[in-house]
Amino acid sequence: MATLKVLIVDDEPGIRSGIKRILSNYFVDFPFLDEEFTFELQEAGSGEDAIEIIDKNNTDIVLLDNKLPGMDGIEVLEYINKKEFDCSVMMITSYASLDLAVKATNNGAYNFVPKPFTPQELKAAMEGITKNLYLRRMTKKLNKEGKQVRFQFLSVLSHELKSPINAIEGYLRIMKDRQVGNNIDDYEVMLNRSLERISGMRTLIMDMLDLTKLESNKKALDVKKIDIVDIATLSKDTMTPMAIQKNIKIFIDSNPEHIFLLAEPEKIEIIFNNLISNAVKYNKDNGEVNCVLREENNKIKISVSDTGIGMSEEDIPKLFQEFMRIKNEKTKAISGSGLGLSILKKIVEEVFHGSISVASIPDKGTTFTIEIPKINIPL
Amino acid sequence: MMNTLKDKTVLIADDDMDIITQLSLQLTKIGMKVITAETQKDAESIIEKTKPDLAIFDLMMDNRDSGFILSYKLKKKYPEVPVIIITGVTADTGMMFGLESEEQKKWIKADLYLEKGLRPEQLQMEIKKLLKI
Numbered sequence: 041m042a043t044l045k046v047l048i049v050d051d052e053p054g055i056r057s058g059i060k061r062i063l064s065n066y067f068v069d070f071p072f073l074d075e076e077f078t079f080e081l082q083e084a085g086s087g088e089d090a091i092e093i094i095d096k097n098n099t100d101i102v103l104l105d106n107k108l109p110g111m112d113g114i115e116v117l118e119y120i121n122k123k124e125f126d127c128s129v130m131m132i133t134s135y136a137s138l139d140l141a142v143k144a145t146n147n148g149a150y151n152f153v154p155k156p157f158t159p160q161e162l163k164a165a166m167e168g169i170t171k172n173l174y175l176r177r178m179t180k181k182l183n184k185e186g187k188q189v190r191f192q193f194l195s196v197l198s199h200e201l202k203s204p205i206n207a208i209e210g211y212l213r214i215m216k217d218r219q220v221g222n223n224i225d226d227y228e229v230m231l232n233r234s235l236e237r238i239s240g241m242r243t244l245i246m247d248m249l250d251l252t253k254l255e256s257n258k259k260a261l262d263v264k265k266i267d268i269v270d271i272a273t274l275s276k277d278t279m280t281p282m283a284i285q286k287n288i289k290i291f292i293d294s295n296p297e298h299i300f301l302l303a304e305p306e307k308i309e310i311i312f313n314n315l316i317s318n319a320v321k322y323n324k325d326n327g328e329v330n331c332v333l334r335e336e337n338n339k340i341k342i343s344v345s346d347t348g349i350g351m352s353e354e355d356i357p358k359l360f361q362e363f364m365r366i367k368n369e370k371t372k373a374i375s376g377s378g379l380g381l382s383i384l385k386k387i388v389e390e391v392f393h394g395s396i397s398v399a400s401i402p403d404k405g406t407t408f409t410i411e412i413p414k415i416n417i418p419l
Numbered sequence: 420m421m422n423t424l425k426d427k428t429v430l431i432a433d434d435d436m437d438i439i440t441q442l443s444l445q446l447t448k449i450g451m452k453v454i455t456a457e458t459q460k461d462a463e464s465i466i467e468k469t470k471p472d473l474a475i476f477d478l479m480m481d482n483r484d485s486g487f488i489l490s491y492k493l494k495k496k497y498p499e500v501p502v503i504i505i506t507g508v509t510a511d512t513g514m515m516f517g518l519e520s521e522e523q524k525k526w527i528k529a530d531l532y533l534e535k536g537l538r539p540e541q542l543q544m545e546i547k548k549l550l551k552i
């Protein structure tokens with residue numbers, strides 16, 4: 041329950057107490073919200089008093105008579121507008137003229153209630169203004185958060201892109217100045233590190249493109265009937281060169297033999313590429329990757345397990361954050377963009393309305409499990 | 420002139436192993452002793468046991484403000500040890516941490532703020548200035 045502060049500005053005490061009576065037990069609720077709004081009422085007999093109260097308190101709604109003894113209602117309205125207070129103003133006046141209405145609207149009054157009014161009229165007007173105020177504040181808040189998230193993402197991204205550039209630039213300078221002598225062999229490690237950083241950067245850029253595609257293109261474009269076992273096999277083949285270097289075996293076990301789904305092949309590819317490449321990267325030498333595919337109860341279940349380094353309980357929640365990479369002795373030699381799993385989560389949840397979960401035991405291995413509903417479209 | 424930095428100990432903390440390699444190379448070449456840490460935690464435990472003559476901290480490591488935290492901790496224990504914060508974050512990301520104004524010096528406990536990609540001679544010069552050599 042939220043309480044909105046309402047200031048009643050009228051020079052007639054009878055009107056003020058009348059409004060107070062009508063609104064004291066009144067509340068506004070919305071079908072789309074759990075929240076209920078009640079009103080805390082304050083009074084001012086003049087424009088000057090009103091301004092003093094508004095300056096001091098956070099007033100949410102002002103019920104404002106135009107004809108006041110000193111400064112008039114429009115002047116109060118102009119003051120609120122100039123100071124950019126976050127409140128809504130309703131004009132209550134018996135001297136409503138077109139001229140006044142135009143002036144008040146230009147100065148940001150939300151609506152007019154002509155005097156005399158019935159309790160029902162006042163309540164209806166209060167409901168409108170409350171809704172307006174709530175939506176306005178909500179929009180403002182969301183815009184602000186959206187911008188913040190975007191800014192944070194960009195600033196971290198530029199850090200992630202600049203780090204490899206700095207590292208490579210440093211190595212090139214060392215080589216240019218021949219800091220460890222004239223023998224090219226002595227620069228072997230630096231050359232290799234530079235190449236590795238470049239390939240890391242390439243991965244990051246590719247992942248970025250995936251993410252951008254996801255964000256800018258929410259509607260599925262290239263939906264086809266696909267066999268996810270085919271795509272898993274393709275992904276396995278792609279990752280095999282990397283697996284051979286560590287003597288890791290990749291197995292695919294599917295039941296039934298073919299599992300069909302209506303989807304964009306590219307998206308399913310991203311899922312398998314991410315899961316299998318992680319399972320290889322974070323594995324130990326001579327390890328295994330087991331990719332288990334099941335279809336049951338109109339659900340498709342994909343689980344990919346490795347026999348790798350695993351991770352601690354507290355690291356698991358960090359996994360899906362953008363640019364989050366678990367940093368420790370075991371992971372420091374492994375390169376990654378820090379975007380893969382956040383992309384994966386986005387695809388699973390936003391495109392396929394599915395879920396992703398992780399189970400892990402340090403030094404034993406990790407299992408990622410994805411469940412996506414198989415929507416019943418005749419294939 | 421080169422010998423003046425000889426045997427001074429520098430603590431370098433950076434989560435980028437390539438930056439550590441490069442800084443170590445530059446600084447050992449001029450005779451400095453180098454201790455390195457790749458995480459904020461490692462750097463903290465080094466500070467507990469060892470007093471360096473100078474520290475160079477990367478800004479963003481485990482935390483986005485690891486450099487500031489390390490700087491604060493080091494200064495608390497050894498107020499006289501100069502700290503350089505290095506980072507790849509520049510004005511173009513909208514994030515700037517200069518140490519020019521008194522206001523900033525009050526809460527950023529570092530002596531100098533440098534961009535990554537500094538030339539070795541420049542870095543040496545800055546270090547000498549800080550160590551008053």
